[in-house]
Amino acid sequence: MAPPARRRILDAAARLLRERGLARLTTRQIAEAADAAEGSITKNFGGKIGLLIELLSQELPELRAWQEAATPPGQRPMRTVLVDLVERGVDYYAASLPMIAGAAADQELFAAYRNANRQRGTGPQVALERLTDYVAECQDAGELPRGVPPATIALILCGTAQFEAYAEHLFGADALDGDRSERIRAVADVLLAGRPSER
Template sequence: MAPPARQRILDAAARLLRERGLARLTTREIALAADAAEGSITKNFGGKVGLLISLLSQELPESGAWREAATPPGERPMRDVLIDLLDRGIAYYAASLPLVAGAAADQELFAAYQAANRERGTGPHLALDEIADYLAACQRAGELPRSVDPYAMALALCGAAQAQAYTEYVGGAGTLRGERASRLAAVADFLMR
């Protein structure tokens, strides 16, 4: 059985956006690739901007994977959780970079994207807020010292993930020094201090 039109549209849009970029992509092409009526995009998302917001705010598979790394406090060693969060954060930012870059290249679309985020309470800060809330729960469970500011730690973690995703996106694989696993472990150790 085929997935519902909404999911087919999301999958097709994510794939096409990565392949072609946002500026040249039309709702007609997305609908064709999704085997859905073009009106389904408007019905499910309110149009191209709504679809973009859904992809970036909630629907990217990498976003869900990032949330899954935040296991209940005490279930795994905190260092392992931080490494996992960093690793999945890099995947999340790498997936979202082409989408955001495409939107930013079109000033009108980007302004609409920003306005819709303000109206809906969505945007890139949600991932940061989720990680900060998770780290605060870990702190309450005794997994992190009381002296740690969970929001600052989340900002450092997300920033490290985003910087690595951006550097590899622009510079290509192998641009960063050292092996990925060692780099993530070093960042986790730094954050644990």
């Protein structure tokens, strides 16, 4: 049985956005790839900008994996959680970077993308806000030190993930000195300073 049209459209859009970028992609091409009516894209998503926002804010598998890494405090060792959060964050930013690059390069598209995010209450700040809430929950449970504001820890986690993805996308996996896993574990250790080791 074929997946519903909405799922087919989202999957086709994700693939084509990675391959072609937003500026060179039309809703007709997405509809053809999804075996769906072009009008259904406008009706359900408001066009290709709406599709991009839907993917980046809700529908990318990499985003769901990143969100699922935030397991309830105490369920897994905190060091494992922090490493997982950054690793999954790298995956998300690596998947989203090629999609957003086309919009960022075109002033008109970028303005439309920015305005649509404002109207919908979406954008990169949402990931940071959710992670800040999760960090605060972990601090309340005694899993993370309380001496650092939750938003700062969330920014360190998101920033590390984004920079790793950005550097690898532009210059390859060996862009930075050392091993990515070791760098991420070191970030986790810094954030856990003052707590017993969980090695």
